[in-house]
Amino acid sequence: xxxxxxxxxxxxxxxxxxxxxxxxxxxxxxxxxxxxxxxxxxxxxxxxxxxxxxxxxxxxxxxxxxxxxxxxxxxxxxxxxxxxxxxxxxxxxxxxxxxxxxxxxxxxxxxxxxxxxxxxxxxxxxxxxxxxxxxxxxxxxxxxxxxxxxxxxxxxxxxxxxxxxxxxxxxxxxxxxxxxxxxxxxxxxxxxxxxxxxxxxxxxxxxxxxxxxxxxxxxxxxxxxxxxxxxxxxxxxxxxxxxxxxxxxxxxxxx
Numbered sequence: 001x002x003x004x005x006x007x008x009x010x011x012x013x014x015x016x017x018x019x020x021x022x023x024x025x026x027x028x029x030x031x032x033x034x035x036x037x038x039x040x041x042x043x044x045x046x047x048x049x050x051x052x053x054x055x056x057x058x059x060x061x062x063x064x065x066x067x068x069x070x071x072x073x074x075x076x077x078x079x080x081x082x083x084x085x086x087x088x089x090x091x092x093x094x095x096x097x098x099x100x101x102x103x104x105x106x107x108x109x110x111x112x113x114x115x116x117x118x119x120x121x122x123x124x125x126x127x128x129x130x131x132x133x134x135x136x137x138x139x140x141x142x143x144x145x146x147x148x149x150x151x152x153x154x155x156x157x158x159x160x161x162x163x164x165x166x167x168x169x170x171x172x173x174x175x176x177x178x179x180x181x182x183x184x185x186x187x188x189x190x191x192x193x194x195x196x197x198x199x200x201x202x203x204x205x206x207x208x209x210x211x212x213x214x215x216x217x218x219x220x221x222x223x224x225x226x227x228x229x230x231x232x233x234x235x236x237x238x239x240x241x242x243x244x245x246x247x248x249x250x251x252x253x254x255x
Contacts, residue, residue: 063088070166078163079208083155089162096165097130099172107179107186129240140229141202149216150209161205168197202226
């Protein structure tokens, strides 16, 4: 018997822990049932850990398979994506948001030394801001689709939006390698990926959901409405998204 609270294996019988009084669970050992716990290297290891590791491995394999397919044929693959890809879409959004400040951190590292807590202020805080910003752009895209009478759920739109970001995430990976190697051209690739994603992903997503359903707001106005909302949000969040860049630029001008 095993106590989940104080982690003590009970040698005697009884339904409660002799040390803390918590109800006991059965420990599966060797050839017995291992559904609750496993014995490994004389330690009790939750079997759920193995399940979680397996889930992580399966999720990674699924994501990289999708990543390769979308890189080969971006529009052809992404236009049919539904809500079932929401997890992969969120992974893309998180990686997208993280790679942006990481490139700045490694590519302009000589200027980050003048910033207090550089990894926190140059990478972590902006990454959180970029993730929120991208999800907001996806939300504006959903609203525009609804204005155009498109038949889509929020989860479907965000899933497709995230998958359409994959080619631009690929550009970010290239730019990140260049930044680590101190190849200054990384900034051009970064800018291309960032602006390209903002300018092309919303209209592409709107187009895929607006086929044969043009009874509402025209596709052109749906796209313009998304751009307008995106620019307003960009202006509001500029301090969070670009404050580290501004501070590094000021240090560059001083030195």
